[in-house]
Each structure stands twice: as C-alpha cells, then as structure tokens.
Amino acid sequence: MKIAIIGAGLSGLSCALTLEKYGYQADIFERRAMVGDRFVIAEAMFAMFHTPYDDAVKYLSETHDIHLKPTTNIQKVHIYSENEHSFIDGHLGFTNMRGKHPEAYEKQLAHQLKGEIHFNKNVSYKDISTEYTHVVLATGDVLDTKKFQPYDVAFKASFKGAVIEGDFNQTEVYTFFNHHFAPKGMAYVLPHSDREASFVLVYPQYPENETLDKEELWKKCLAECCRRLDQDFKVTSEYSIKDYRIGKIQTPRIGNTFFVGNCWGLSHLYLVLGNLNR
Numbered sequence: 001m002k003i004a005i006i007g008a009g010l011s012g013l014s015c016a017l018t019l020e021k022y023g024y025q026a027d028i029f030e031r032r033a034m035v036g037d038r039f040v041i042a043e044a045m046f047a048m049f050h051t052p053y054d055d056a057v058k059y060l061s062e063t064h065d066i067h068l069k070p071t072t073n074i075q076k077v078h079i080y081s082e083n084e085h086s087f088i089d090g091h092l093g094f095t096n097m098r099g100k101h102p103e104a105y106e107k108q109l110a111h112q113l114k115g116e117i118h119f120n121k122n123v124s125y126k127d128i129s130t131e132y133t134h135v136v137l138a139t140g141d142v143l144d145t146k147k148f149q150p151y152d153v154a155f156k157a158s159f160k161g162a163v164i165e166g167d168f169n170q171t172e173v174y175t176f177f178n179h180h181f182a183p184k185g186m187a188y189v190l191p192h193s194d195r196e197a198s199f200v201l202v203y204p205q206y207p208e209n210e211t212l213d214k215e216e217l218w219k220k221c222l223a224e225c226c227r228r229l230d231q232d233f234k235v236t237s238e239y240s241i242k243d244y245r246i247g248k249i250q251t252p253r254i255g256n257t258f259f260v261g262n263c264w265g266l267s268h269l270y271l272v273l274g275n276l277n278r
C-alpha cells in the first residue's frame with residue numbers, strides 16, 4: 001500500500017497519525033513552508049458540537065491515541081443581543097490555538113508524527129494519483145472535493161478577524177448576535193490568554209448581504225464589543241476570508257480516494273465549527 005495525504009492541517013495530520021498507529025507510513029504533502037504557517041487564531045471545541053462525545057479532547061486521546069492540549073476549558077459563554085445579555089455556564093468545551101502560535105493544534109499533531117512532511121509541495125490529485133494506491137484529500141478546500149462528487153453548499157461565509165489586546169478571563173467567551181453588524185451571522189471573542197484574544201465577525205454571503213459596507217460593519221462590531229465589555233481594545237493584526245464554504249458532501253470515500261476535514265464538509269453551521277471529529 002502506498003498512501004499520499006495532501007495537506008498537513010488538522011485532518012491530514014490526524015489521518016497520518018492514525019495510519020501510523022496501524023503501522024502505515026503515508027507521504028504527506030504540504031504547500032506551505034511549515035505546519036501552521038498562517039495567521040494566529042483561537043478556535044473553540046464546544047462540547048455540544050461533538051455529541052455524543054461530551055469531551056472531544058478525552059475522546060481523541062482515549063479512542064484515537066491523538067493527544068491535544070487545549071489553551072483552556074470554557075466555563076462561561078456570554079450571549080449579547082442588541083439589548084440583552086445572557087450567559088450559559090458549566091463545562092462547555094475548550095479553546096485552542098491555530099496557525100503560527102507555538103501551541104497551535106496543528107503543531108501539537110505534527111510533534112506526535114514519526115514520519116516527515118514534505119513542505120513547499122503544492123500538489124494536485126492528478127499529479128500524484130498514479131504514484132499512490134490510496135490518496136487522502138485534506139486540503140481544507142471543498143472545491144477540491146467538488147471535482148469528485150456533488151457538494152451541498154449550505155452557504156458561503158465572510159470572516160473578518162483580528163487579534164485584540166485587553167483584559168480577559170480565559171475561561172469566558174463572548175458572542176454577539178446583532179443584525180446591524182452581523183447580518184444573519186455573529187461576532188465572538190475567544191481569549192488566547194489573559195491579555196490577548198481573537199475577535200471574529202462572521203456572516204453568510206446571502207445576496208442581501210453582498211451590498212453591505214463590510215468595513216462599516218466591522219467598525220460597528222468592534223465598537224459594540226468595546227462597549228459591551230467596557231474596554232478600549234487594541235487591534236494588533238487583522239485578516240479577512242471570503243467564500244468560506246459551509247456544507248457537506250455525500251461520501252467520505254470513492255474507491256481509494258478519501259475526503260477528510262473540510263474536504264469532507266463542515267458538520268455544524270453554528271460558528272461554522274465542529275469539524276474535529278471527522
């Protein structure tokens with residue numbers, strides 16, 4: 001058996017680790033120069049997205065021998081609407097880092113890997129499929145999957161995000177639902193530490209949202225976040241993403257070609273999250 005994995009993100013690396021556990025060594029191709037070579041962001045592993053497993057970290061550790069160290073556990077989620085504030089508390093899940101952060105999940109996975117990753121290799125399925133008996137598509141891009149099978153797009157989303165500096169309680173997460181700046185979407189704050197957090201505005205690219213002034217939405221959103229949390233946050237870096245596809249495909253395998261992670265499709269629409277268990 002000769003196995004290729006295209007993409008060394010969360011799903012490609014998890015797949016490679018699982019194969020190693022069963023005694024198979026895959027060739028992993030990554031187009032970037034290193035694992036996690038992109039902007040820093042905090043993500044959330046909400047327990048409700050991983051049902052029936054209420055603790056995804058424990059599940060991955062005990063069932064798949066994949067060990068992840070989250071940044072912290074989430075004990076409270078604040079929910080702000082235009083006029084109301086509410087919250088839920090309990091053991092709600094974890095936050096974790098991605099991208100260039102030293103504790104990014106993709107770096108943690110790469111450290112557990114015995115085999116090597118071939119970096120700066122932007123490969124196409126067509127180029128490598130003749131050399132391998134099995135190919136795993138883990139590029140994080142469902143457009144690659146679309147070449148093989150239909151993809152049900154629930155919607156495309158626009159993201160604008162930033163790293164902000166302020167005072168945070170790491171165990172508390174803030175969400176904002178407000179049509180004036182997040183039309184049919186939301187904004188959220190996920191702390192990285194007690195001094196730094198990811199601030200993200202995400203909304204679907206429905207036709208009625210296309211004509212909106214995105215910079216204006218962002219300004220309003222940041223202003224509301226500062227007002228609600230009663231702080232003057234300093235923005236240290238920004239990014240934006242367009243056409244992020246949310247939806248799913250029909251089958252995770254066609255012949256000896258496998259689709260994992262985003263190539264398999266996102267399972268939850270809320271916060272566009274919940275992909276780790278695929």
Ligand SMILES: Cc1cc2nc3c(=O)[nH]c(=O)nc-3n(C[C@H](O)[C@H](O)[C@H](O)COP(=O)(O)OP(=O)(O)OC[C@H]3O[C@@H](n4cnc5c(N)ncnc54)[C@H](O)[C@@H]3O)c2cc1C
Pocket residue numbers: 006007008009010011012029030031032036041042043044045121122123124138139140141159161200241244260261262263271272273274275276
């Ligand atoms: C702003 C934002 C916030 C998010 N927040 C959350 C969250 O809070 N919780 C959550 O569960 N999920 C969240 N997600 C979703 C989560 O990031 C994805 O579900 C997850 O990264 C998918 O993993 P993946 O392995 O499929 O793709 P990725 O992690 O994107 O990895 C794909 C890898 O493939 C490489 N690659 C691509 N094409 C090629 C090629 N042709 N050749 C070689 N290498 C290639 C890329 O460089 C990359 O390293 C968020 C996504 C975004 C954009």
